Amino acid sequence: MKALVAVKRVVDFNVKVRVKADGSGLDIGNVKMSMNPFDECAIEEAVRLKEAGKINEIVAVSLGEKKCEDVLRTALAMGADRAIHVETDEELDSRAVSKILQKIVEKEQPQIILLGKQAIDDDANQTAQRLAALLNAPQATFASKVEVNNDEIVVTREIDGGVETLALKLPAVISADLRLNEPRFVKLPNLMAAKKKTLEKQSIEDLNVDISGSLKMVSVAEPKARQAGVRVANVSELIEKLAAANAI
């Protein structure tokens, strides 16, 4: 059984991004970039399934500029067998990404397709669901537990108020939540070894995908700033202040 995992290169979660003064976008010229944390969980899960003998090949895919190679190398170092890079400088939203992934899935024919539940840059939370729809495949979003049986996958997913368990026919699309697993730390020798693994290049033109029709960005603004308030010396003073503000 083959697994395909999509990984995105995003601004590292520790970086506080700044809005450009003219509101035209974000200032992310020189900030640290990493693999989207949810995608790390997706890769980790695939590697664990392989280690458990449930699948035998893991293909990692990333879409975007040249530097996406870095996250693909990380995925390979974590245990993916080969990588596909759809190289483009175009801004891609979830709609475009899901259409490109659809083409790759149709070529690769994986049984399990794993993605992160959302990318921490645009926080859109759409790609896995869209891809599942385009493939007419079942979906299990926000997965916290994955079990592969012979002809179905049983997934526990996080919902408001608790968890829900679904059994999916194959091929199936799964989106990973952070609690799915704790991704392994990539060791230097593994990164070196990953350089020998195949990283195939593809282009949007080759794949023949129409990626027109995305949302237009009009402007970007800072969130309404909260003023730091006051320090109170003790509980009595806190209660006084809260009572004065009619909060209690």
Place this chain on the structure above:
Amino acid sequence: MTVLIVAEHNGKQLATATLNAITAAQKLGEVHVLVAGSDCLNLVEQVSKINGVAKVLHADAPHFAELLAEEIAPLVVSLAAPYTHLVAAASAFGKNIMPRVAALLDCSQVSDLTEIVDEKTFVRPIYAGNAFVTVQSDEPKLVLTIRASAFSAAVSGSQNAPIEAVMATPAQDLSRFVGRELTASDRPELTQARVVVSGGRAFGSAEQFDALLTPLADTLGAAIGASRAAVDAEYAPNDMQVGQTGKIVAPELYFAIGISGAIQHTAGMQDSKIIVAINKDPDAQIFNVADFGIVGDLFEIVPELTKQLQNR
């Protein structure tokens, strides 16, 4: 302009987040609500009484009972023709189903929007709420998910909107519902509570989390929340997590106790009216967003706070 809202429910009751979505959608035009389910006529009648609802569409079939994305998305698509916007709350339910609808219709989705500027223009958070982007689309149809905490909840009135039975789409049989475990609680729902008391990693154990926060929450009639670190350490169940990847809350009063104030946490609570922070580190980031801060040990402060509140 007519809007179709996909109702979230448990067969008996409408999820409150759908009420927030109904309020938001009224800014766009006439609001119709789709209730898909199995044997839920009572619920359909409840929905017809909500102010602002012009029509209720009712789809009844056994395969709609668990509101699986694979079953509900084709139903929404089959009804989509007359609508300019297809809308749900950005809850786990809406996030799961609506992108599937958008892909089947080949249209854009604006996720988790916090403001409707006009029928083509919306504001939504990106980068964990570090920035808000205004997006626009000229597409004839759009899918929207609504951040519930940014809109008030619609209320029921004496009206009776017409109810229309619609044809069920055939069962897809791609996935099978196995089970659901919901955390039982008689506390107010986290996203709707007037007061939220949240605890972080500092509590040290599930026992202490419970022993300190439960009496405080009881005294205040509050919901209990948690940071991701507290959830990961299993002090609290995952559906209590507040933040970028958990629940977005905006109560009148929010207590962040033993929580450092990482952006991923504040993303989920910074719209609260009043924020109180209790932390032993005077430089903790949480104090930058708190209206009132106490520097000190939570193991002393929380019991004292509970006692003094009880004695008021």
